[in-house]
Every structure is written in C-alpha cells, then in structure tokens.
Amino acid sequence: MTDAQSRLEHLASLLRKNEHRLTPQRMAVLRLLALSVDHPSASQLYDQIHAQFPTTSRATVYKTLNLLKELGEVLELGFADDDKRYDGNKPYPHPHLICVRCRKIMDPAVSIAADMLQQVAQQSGYQILGHRLDFYGVCPECQEGG
C-alpha cells in the first residue's frame, strides 16, 4: 500500500469515527489531498474535482477543508494576497519554501530547533502554541526562465 493510499484510509476512517458522512465530494477532496505533494489551493482542488465530478461546488471544497482543519488533519497556509494553501500530509508546523514566481510550495529539509522555541518562550513569557516559517525565493525552474 502506498503512502497516499494509507493516508487516504486514515482520513476516511477518521471522518467516519467522528460521525461525519463520507460523501463522494468529500472523498474526492480527501483523495487529492492524500495524493498531493505540492500544496494545493482550494481553487486548484475544486478545478480538478469539478472536472471529474461536475456535481461539486466550491463551497463544499471549502467546507471539507475546514472540517479537516478542525480535526487537525490538514495544515492551512494562509496568505494575505493569495489563496490559502493546504498540506494534507504533514498537518503540523514545518518550514515552507515558496517560489515568488510560480507560487510552487515545497518542504525544505530543515527544521526549527526545539531550542529556539524554548528560548523564545523563556525570554518572552509567552506560552508558545505554534509557529510558521516561510522562505521566499525563486525556484530553479523559474531561475532559468529569466
């Protein structure tokens, strides 16, 4: 069984366990999220799903994403001037690498040291609940294109 398949089953059984219904529309969102390595937006998910199942609305995609977010199974990356992007595979804080040209989002192989979180907590007295680290740059493909 592939990672994507087991992730999909995890998501599906979690919905069932929490007494949410497994509609075809929801399954389509779950499947795409489990398969995606990039970080799709609601609109990108909608476009793909709607092409296959024309009986799917934007509202349902948004509602499903928010449901998964509340269940802690999806990481939402919000942007002020751009669509929100969703990570259905690693729903916990981790760094992202964002191409400012093509808007591709990758996961770089670095992490915030636990030291740093403790340091901030101690210095500030804040109770730290989460964090977000984004790197902005130009991806190799976009560098070639001028």
Added chain:
Amino acid sequence: MTDAQSRLEHLASLLRKNEHRLTPQRMAVLRLLALSVDHPSASQLYDQIHAQFPTTSRATVYKTLNLLKELGEVLELGFADDDKRYDGNKPYPHPHLICVRCRKIMDPAVSIAADMLQQVAQQSGYQILGHRLDFYGVCPECQEGG
C-alpha cells in the same frame, strides 16, 4: 533626539528625496509609524489619525503604507484572516511573536541563523529572497485573564 524623532525625519526626507509630497495626512502616518512599538494595522492607524485630523480617509492611509512599503521603509505582515500589520522601524525580515488572544505583536530576541538560509538555498537550489518567522502563543497578560 529620540529614536522616533530621527526615524520620522529619515522617513520624511526620504519621501522628499523621492519627489513625493509631504502632505499633513502622510506626515501623520509617518509619525505614528515612527512612534509605534507594537505593529499597528491600517485601521488602527486610521482611527488614531482620523480622531486628530478628521480630514483623513482610509484610502490615504492605505496608499501611504503601500508607498512606504515600495520604498522599503515598512515591513508588512499579512494575514489571511486578519488585518495586515506594519512595522515602520525594522523594515527587514525578523521574527515576530503573536498573541493569539489579544493579537499583540512583539519582536522576540532571536534570529534566524544565516546558516539556515544558506542550508535551505544549497539543498533546494532556490535563490532565497526573504523569509518570515512567526511564533504564535499567549502573552503573559492574556495568560492571567484565564
């Protein structure tokens, strides 16, 4: 001369140098930005300015902030579900500490090691242009309040 005063003069002379006019409305925005230690939103700036100078519109506040951003004199922190916040004193990337209750934003005394940026650049092949690091938590004052 205080830091805020010299910062204000810097901003004012920069506008003049770039052939932008120093209107009273702009000066009010500049002054507040130079004085602010928290990270005000456009609306917060507007409220304060409009109280003193009723002849000031939201649009002008937004336009002035965007002008300063283009000149590289203000750091804009955008949020998907909240107002943008502005830092007129340190207009370069640095970490922020955000209280999820009262929405106060502070600067913690930590920084991203240059090592980390280089590491990401080398691993990924991206040309890194900037970054953003936000810590989310509950500030000491809000912890007391339950």
Added chain:
DNA sequence: GTGCTTGCAAACAGTTTGCAGATAG
C-alpha cells in the same frame, strides 16, 4: 426516515481603484 450535507447565491471584510476636486511645491 432523519438530519447531515450539498449547491447556489448572496454576504462578508479588508484592501484597492477610478475619478473629480483640492493642494504642495
């Protein structure tokens, strides 16, 4: 059969924009 879920369309909110009148230099 019951009540959760869907699709539609309208609402929402912060920000941006077009334009006519005002004003800094």
Added chain:
DNA sequence: CTATCTGCAAACTGTTTGCAAGCAC
C-alpha cells in the same frame, strides 16, 4: 500653475454563510 494627492464610493477577491433540496446511513 500643474502634477500629485486626497476623499469618496464602488469594485475586487477569496472565503463564508443561509437556506432549500438531496442523500448517507
């Protein structure tokens, strides 16, 4: 004087919401 700036109000955009009809269980 004149080009830039202001204030107003409408437009914009991604997301959310209310509601009647549909369907999972």
